[in-house]
Amino acid sequence: MSLNDSLADTNKKAKEVSEKFFHSTYDYYKLKIFQQLTASFGIVFKTIIIGSMLIIGLTFIAIAAAFLIGKALGNYTQGFLIVGGVFLFLSLLAFILRKHMSNFIVRTLSKKFFN
Structure with a gap:
């Protein structure tokens, strides 16, 4: 076997190995992206469902509390003004703590996303 044949054979094997590696890496990342997308959409969907139910429940509780206080x-x-004032206070508190909430959300999602 000549040197050229040996080099051609080695080149052919290296090409096959690199193509196999490329295809397996491509398939892996395709599956990883699918996993991350489904996890993200699941989180968003659950948040929307739970959040909307929570808002409806809090609305009824706030109305009932306003009537009770009134x-x-x-x-x-006066009952509705007091309940409205409580919600304004909670909104102001959330506005003040918005950076802490953002950091908490990023930390929580990054643990889930990069696992």
């Missing part, structure tokens, strides 16, 4: 005070308007 009845106790003898003026329903």
Whole structure:
């Protein structure tokens, strides 16, 4: 066997190995992207469903609390103003803590995403 034949044979084997590696790596990343997309969509879907149910429940609780406070005070308007003030206070608190909430969300999602 000549040197040229030996080099051609080695070249052919290296090409086959590299093509096999490329295809297996491509398939791996395709599956990894699919896994990450389904996990992300699952999180978004669950968040939307749970969040909408939570908002509906909190709305009814807030209305009931406003009527209860209004009845106790003898003026329903005051009850609704107090409940509205509580929600404004909670909104202000959330606004002040928004950076901490963002950091918490990023840390939580990054653990799930990069696992």
